[in-house]
């Protein structure tokens with residue numbers, strides 16, 4: 001009985017943690033990148049917001065795109081979702097539809113005015 005209570009509490013804790021919107025920050029080639037989701041991630045439509053800055057200055061003239069993918073697994077083909085960002089209120093906004101829960105890897109790419117393409121790789125869970 002006690003064990004079930006502990007397991008229940010753990011599940012609840014994980015549930016609450018994974019129910020938070022994502023808020024990831026990284027640095028690449030001198031740029032500060034933040035990737036946020038508007039809400040907690042769900043199977044279906046998710047809005048992502050990216051902000052870019054360099055030396056404290058917000059960059060709004062880059063081209064930003066993202067690719068989320070899940071490798072092939074037994075009984076499941078490779079899955080991929082890509083989106084090009086649209087600039088809304090100084091933030092790069094993208095819509096991604098996740099077809100299933102699990103770990104999705106992503107490549108976030110942005111092309112700056114100097115013509116250089118920068119890429120960061122990470123993953124999210126839902």
Ligand SMILES: [Cu+2]
Nearest residue numbers: 070076100102
């Ligand atoms: Cu999958």
